[in-house]
Amino acid sequence: MESSSVVKALAALAQASRLEIFRALVVAGEAGLTPGAVAEALGLAPNTLSFHLKELVHAELVSQERAGRNLIYRARFERMNAVLAYLTDNCCQGQPCAASPTSTACPC
Template identity: 65%
Template sequence: METITPQESQALRALTALSQAVRLRAFRELVVAGPVGLTPGAIAERLDVAPSSLSFHLKELVHADLVSAEPQGRHLIYRAHFHRMNALLGYLTEHCCGGRTSERAGAAVCCEPQEAP
């Protein structure tokens, strides 16, 4: 039986969390909000999702370590963990194209496939 590395385990948790539409949309809203973050009420309003349903999804994102929840007065502020997002993208593209990457719009992306001779 193959042993799963810690890096693979983290990638699997993140990808599993993001494989549901509401969680993916919530994560994207938090990425757009940047370090300021958003309250659950603001996210629910933007996504047109019931707050009770959103709470479940936000807990899944926290469990996957993609977002954090910080008390601020009487509210919780959710923020995307950009370092985790970047680590996931790096893990997914680390060995693409024989290890070569190209720079587009400031982010490493896989090289374009080359035609066979």
């Protein structure tokens, strides 16, 4: 992953509403959420939500799919994992490591 893509993704998440939207989509998993469900859950106005969803789609952190009359938004887990991998790529002085899910520190 190129640094410019990581910067775009992090910039999209560097706004409180977009971060909350993304987290809600992560929780929803593969089922995704309609804009109405996101707006209701987070208390966002439809026009504000639309703007933030567009930014997340542009950063390739969220996908959009039409299902009949509805749009379904889903977190792109592979993209999120690629950003996280980029950020932790050189931990442990460049040596491979497996950080423990219960620890915030690298085990090296």
